[in-house]
Every structure is written in C-alpha cells, then in structure tokens.
Amino acid sequence: MFKNILLATDGSDHSVRAIEQTIKMVSSYKDEARIELVYAVDGDKSKEDVLTYGDSHTATAKRKEKFLDTIQSIENQGVKADITILHGEPAESIIEYANENNFDCVVTGSRGRNKFQTLILGSVSHKIVKYIKSPVMIIK
Amino acid sequence: MSISAIKQQWFGNVRGDVLAGIVVALALIPEAIAFSIIAGVDPMVGLYASFCIAVVIAFVGGRPGMISGATGAMALLMVTLVSQHGIEYLLATTILTGILQIIFGVFKLARFMKFIPRSVMVGFVNALAIMIFTSQFQHFVDEAWIMYALVGLTLAIIYLFPYVTKAVPSTLVAIVVVSAIAISMNFGVRNVGDMGELTQSLPLFALPDMPLNMETLMIIFPYALALTIVGLLESLLTASIVDDMTDTDSDKNKESRGQGIANIVTGCFGGMAGCAMIGQSVINVKSGGNGRLSSLVSGIVLMFLIIVLGGVVVQIPMAALAGVMIMVSIGTFDWSSLRNIHRVPKTDASVMVVTVLTVVITHNLAYGVLAGVVLSMIFFAVKISKVRVLPLYVNEGRKKIYYVQGQLFFASVTDFIDSIDFKENIEEVIIDLTESHLWDDSAIGALDNLETKFEQNGIRVHFKGLNGESSRLLNRLGGVSKSAGH
Numbered sequence: 001m002f003k004n005i006l007l008a009t010d011g012s013d014h015s016v017r018a019i020e021q022t023i024k025m026v027s028s029y030k031d032e033a034r035i036e037l038v039y040a041v042d043g044d045k046s047k048e049d050v051l052t053y054g055d056s057h058t059a060t061a062k063r064k065e066k067f068l069d070t071i072q073s074i075e076n077q078g079v080k081a082d083i084t085i086l087h088g089e090p091a092e093s094i095i096e097y098a099n100e101n102n103f104d105c106v107v108t109g110s111r112g113r114n115k116f117q118t119l120i121l122g123s124v125s126h127k128i129v130k131y132i133k134s135p136v137m138i139i140k
Numbered sequence: 141m142s143i144s145a146i147k148q149q150w151f152g153n154v155r156g157d158v159l160a161g162i163v164v165a166l167a168l169i170p171e172a173i174a175f176s177i178i179a180g181v182d183p184m185v186g187l188y189a190s191f192c193i194a195v196v197i198a199f200v201g202g203r204p205g206m207i208s209g210a211t212g213a214m215a216l217l218m219v220t221l222v223s224q225h226g227i228e229y230l231l232a233t234t235i236l237t238g239i240l241q242i243i244f245g246v247f248k249l250a251r252f253m254k255f256i257p258r259s260v261m262v263g264f265v266n267a268l269a270i271m272i273f274t275s276q277f278q279h280f281v282d283e284a285w286i287m288y289a290l291v292g293l294t295l296a297i298i299y300l301f302p303y304v305t306k307a308v309p310s311t312l313v314a315i316v317v318v319s320a321i322a323i324s325m326n327f328g329v330r331n332v333g334d335m336g337e338l339t340q341s342l343p344l345f346a347l348p349d350m351p352l353n354m355e356t357l358m359i360i361f362p363y364a365l366a367l368t369i370v371g372l373l374e375s376l377l378t379a380s381i382v383d384d385m386t387d388t389d390s391d392k393n394k395e396s397r398g399q400g401i402a403n404i405v406t407g408c409f410g411g412m413a414g415c416a417m418i419g420q421s422v423i424n425v426k427s428g429g430n431g432r433l434s435s436l437v438s439g440i441v442l443m444f445l446i447i448v449l450g451g452v453v454v455q456i457p458m459a460a461l462a463g464v465m466i467m468v469s470i471g472t473f474d475w476s477s478l479r480n481i482h483r484v485p486k487t488d489a490s491v492m493v494v495t496v497l498t499v500v501i502t503h504n505l506a507y508g509v510l511a512g513v514v515l516s517m518i519f520f521a522v523k524i525s526k527v528r529v530l531p532l533y534v535n536e537g538r539k540k541i542y543y544v545q546g547q548l549f550f551a552s553v554t555d556f557i558d559s560i561d562f563k564e565n566i567e568e569v570i571i572d573l574t575e576s577h578l579w580d581d582s583a584i585g586a587l588d589n590l591e592t593k594f595e596q597n598g599i600r601v602h603f604k605g606l607n608g609e610s611s612r613l614l615n616r617l618g619g620v621s622k623s624a625g626h
Contacts (some may be wrong), residue, residue, distance in 0.1 A: 056387075
C-alpha cells in the first residue's frame with residue numbers, strides 16, 4: 001500500500017488529473033494515506049515572481065496560497081495533504097527531495113505546460129522515472 | 141559573523157562555485173565589452189569594472205551567490221557624461237557613486253526601496269531591456285546583409301544550442317563559432333578592436349586626473365546620484381531574486397555598502413560604475429554557484445582570459461556581440477508583464493507604461509523611476525481620497541445624520557464638504573465619523589469650516605465616533621472646540 005505519497009505538480013490541468021487519480025487509488029485506505037504536493041520554482045519563475053510580488057517572502061506566501069484550494073479539495077475527500085515548495089531546476093530538485101525523504105511512491109502527470117518543450121528537452125516526468133529510487137507512477 | 145558562517149559562505153560549495161564562476165566569467169566578457177561600447181568608452185573600462193567589482197563584492201557583498209559587474213543599466217546612464225566630459229569624469233563619478241551607496245547602506249536606506257512600487261520595478265526592467273535593444277541599432281547602420289546574417293546566426297546558436305547540451309554556455313559557443321566564421325572568411329565586418337583599445341594588462345591604481353572643485357562636483361553629482369539609485373535598485377532586486385532562487389535570506393544594507401566599496405575600488409582602477417546583474421546571477425545559481433567563491437572566481441578567470449586571449453578577443457565581430465546583447469535584452473524583459481497586462485489594475489499597468497515611456501524618451505532610467513513613483517503616489521492619493529457620505533433623516537426630518545466613510549486628508553476634504561448640504565431647513569446635524577479617519581490639518585480645518593457654515597444657518601452640529609488617533613490630532617491642532625463630543 002502506498003501511504004506516504006509525493007505528488008509532483010506544475011499547477012497545470014494535467015496535475016489536476018494526477019491528483020484525481022491518486023485520490024482514487026488511495027480511496028480504500030484514505031485515513032492512512034497522505035499526499036504531499038511538491039512544486040519547483042526555477043530561476044526564471046523566481047525572477048518573474050519577485051518582480052510581481054516584491055520580495056522572496058511574499059512570493060513564497062503567494063505560491064502557497066495558490067495551492068490552498070487544491071489542498072482543501074483533497075482534504076475534503078478525506079485524504080491528508082500539504083504542499084512543499086522547492087527552488088531550482090524542477091527535475092533535479094524534485095528528484096533530490098524525493099530521494100532524501102522516504103516516500104512510498106511518487107506520482108506525476110505525463111505532460112507539462114508546453115508540448116514543444118516535452119518533445120525536445122525530455123520532460124520532467126521522464127527524468128523523475130529515471131532517477132527517483134522509490135516507485136514512480138505517471139498519470140496519463 | 142561567526143568563523144563557521146564565514147567559512148560556509150566561502151568554502152561550503154567549492155566545486156559548484158568554481159564551475160559556476162568559470163561559466164559566469166565566459167558570459168561576462170562579451171557583456172562587459174558590449175556595455176563599454178554602449179557607454180562610449182574603451183572595452184577595457186568595462187572589463188576592469190567587471191573584474192574589480194566581482195572580486196571586491198566577493199569579500200564585502202551581502203548576498204553570496206550574486207554576480208555584480210559592469211551593467212547595461214549603469215552604462216546607459218553614463219552616455220551623456222562620457223560624450224561631453226570624457227573618461228576621467230566617469231571615473232570620478234564612479235567613486236562618488238560608491239561613496240553615496242555606502243552612505244545609503246550605513247543609514248539603512250535599503251528599506252525605502254519598498255516605496256518603489258512593483259509596477260515601477262517592472263517598468264524599470266522592461267525599459268532597461270528596450271534600451272539595451274535599441275542601443276544595438278547603431279551597429280547596423282551602413283552595414284551589408286552579412287551583419288544581419290551573422291547576428292541571426294549568433295541568436296540561432298544561443299537559443300538552439302542548449303537543446304544539444306547545456307554543459308557549455310551557448311553564448312560562448314555562438315561567439316566562438318561566429319568569430320571563427322568571420323575571421324576565416326575575412327568578411328571585413330567591424331570587430332571589437334575597431335571600437336577601442338584592449339590592453340592585455342592588469343588594472344593600475346590611479347585617481348581620476350581632473351580638477352577637484354565645486355564646478356566638477358556640480359557636473360558629476362547628478363550622474364552619481366542617478367547611478368547610485370539605479371545601481372542599488374537593480375542590486376537589491378537581484379538580491380531578492382537570488383534570495384528566492386536559493387531560498388535563503390541576505391543582508392540588503394550590507395549589500396548596499398558592498399556595492400559602494402566595489403564602485404570606489406573600480407573607479408580607482410580605471411573601471412566604470414556597475415551593479416548586480418540579474419541575468420548573470422541567474423546563470424550563476426543555475427550553474428550551481430551559491431557562495432562567495434563563485435564571484436571571486438568569475439572575476440579572476442575573466443581577467444586571466446583577457447590577459448591570455450586579448451589578441452583573440454579584439455577579433456570578435458560586433459555582429460556576435462550585438463546578437464548577445466539582443467539575447468540579454470530579451471532575457472531582461474519581463475514578458476509576463478505583457479501577458480498579464482489586461483489582468484492587472486489599469487493604474488498599475490499605466491504606471492508601468494509611463495515608466496517605460498519616460499525612459500525611452502529621456503534615455504535615463506532614473507527619470508523613469510521618478511516618473512513612475514510620482515504617478516503611483518498620485519494614483520494612490522486619488523484611490524484613497526474617495527470619501528463616501530451617506531445622509532439619513534431622523535426625527536421627522538428635523539435632524540440629519542451624515543455617515544462618513546473613508547480617509548479625511550488634504551486630497552479628500554473638498555469632496556467631503558461638497559457632499560454636505562448646508563442650506564437645508566433642519567435643526568440639528570450629526571456627523572458620524574466612526575468609519576473615517578482624520579489625517580492632517582486640512583481634515584481638522586474642514587470640520588471647523590463645516591461647523592461654522594452650519595452655525596451660520598442656525599443648525600447645531602455634533603461630531604461623533606472619532607477614533608483615538610483622530611481625536612488626539614483634533615486636540616493637538618485645537619479644532620472643533622465646542623461640539624466635539626459623543
């Protein structure tokens with residue numbers, strides 16, 4: 001049973017699907033399950049957010065705020081949830097975080113915001129599958 | 141600061157810092173040369189500046205992992221000074237800028253940066269991008285198609301090479317490839333050597349050769365002040381971005397002082413004023429640098445390369461540098477501000493646009509910031525000066541209550557007085573200020589005025605619901621003596 005689940009999200013619709021499927025997966029033992037959402041802020045996003053919100057502290061608060069609704073909706077369905085914000089290149093920082101902490105399973109969506117990027121660069125999901133030690137589930 | 145903290149900032153990440161420092165040095169060279177050309181000075185002035193500032197900031201900066209050097213924002217402010225008075229005045233201005241920045245740091249003026257609204261900051265960044273972009277047009281004047289082709293090739297390599305590998309900075313690859321093509325094919329396009337002299341020697345200490353009197357001070361002070369403000373603005377913005385990228389805090393006042401010290405040293409060694417660089421700092425952190433060592437390494441490697449490879453550097457075609465600068469301007473521009481322009485409040489959007497337009501028209505970033513700040517203050521005053529007055533009749537129309545909502549101060553009192561009818565046939569008026577706040581002399585004056593006008597028409601006035609601070613102000617300024625009660 002996967003109880004302690006890390007769910008990598010980029011805040012897109014694809015991640016919403018990943019969340020729905022994860023909740024479905026844990027529905028038979030939802031009292032024991034816990035979903036930790038993880039969101040990575042890369043350098044360009046840092047620049048954009050600091051310009052928009054003024055400083056790092058406010059930017060961090062605003063990012064967490066954006067995920068509050070999602071966390072609320074997961075908890076409404078009886079599963080514990082919270083959000084962790086990482087800083088750095090998304091794939092690298094998520095892989096490092098996942099391997100440093102003990103998760104039963106890592107879940108991620110299969111596509112990002114941009115199809116072109118996925119095609120050329122190799123998606124974050126692909127790298128996650130390759131380097132994360134725990135079982136990885138990709139939601140199509 | 142404890143020894144262990146200092147050790148951590150210097151040697152906590154040696155491998156990452158050294159590698160990132162080398163990457164940054166390679167990216168700094170073309171930018172330092174291009175920014176010198178924008179300012180109208182020899183390439184060495186920018187290179188010495190980037191060397192001195194990077195090395196000094198490594199020791200005295202407040203934000204480890206941030207890269208400082210000669211920048212476009214500062215170069216753009218110097219153009220007129222250099223063309224009218226020459227390089228010696230620029231060096232003196234650089235030293236004065238350093239002194240002013242230390243004063244800003246010592247008096248902890250970094251906190252006043254919060255009075256610069258975010259839309260002004262966005263406008264500043266966008267204006268900077270546009271100015272760097274337009275400053276490249278001069279290199280295209282009277283040039284053949286080959287110039288356009290080489291610039292196109294440079295940009296193509298810069299943007300496409302990362303898909304092959306990210307281990308080598310793509311700007312470096314672009315410069316090497318385009319230089320090799322231009323030199324081997326002998327196109328005869330202009331190169332760095334045509335723009336000024338490049339000496340293969342270390343910078344030497346020398347004070348600016350100019351008279352030290354009131355007259356020179358009057359010439360350089362306005363430039364130094366603009367450089368101080370713009371330099372600190374970009375440095376503290378960059379520091380916040382690095383804070384966010386590394387998820388750590390930094391000492392903004394120490395950074396202000398550090399920028400000052402770095403500029404004084406630079407001015408004494410023949411370099412132009414500089415500040416922190418957003419683009420280079422992002423490259424540094426992305427390449428794994430987060431300590432003081434990366435800034436030191438970048439400065440030393442930059443100087444080493446110039447001394448060893450100076451003869452090759454002068455052969456870099458201007459087309460390659462123009463391509464790099466176009467990339468820098470695209471990277472500097474805050475594209476999300478354009479994508480979201482229909483979503484942000486109209487006032488914020490217009491502050492941003494006015495900041496950009498002011499800079500583009502005056503060619504001075506400091507004026508843009510000033511215009512943006514003043515316009516935001518006006519918008520703020522307009523926004524907050526909206527006072528709502530709700531009248532209500534009681535006692536069969538013989539008594540009237542005015543409920544006042546909003547801030548009463550110099551900008552709002554006229555509206556407030558206008559919304560009250562003094563000529564009605566009633567006996568008593570109550571002004572309910574529970575949801576209001578008195579801020580200044582004008583507010584007290586308005587209440588006095590109101591009381592007098594009502595009394596002239598034989599109507600009694602009562603004020604009620606004054607909050608603590610408002611009634612203290614009222615007592616201090618001694619208005620509305622008779623009827624301020626409950």
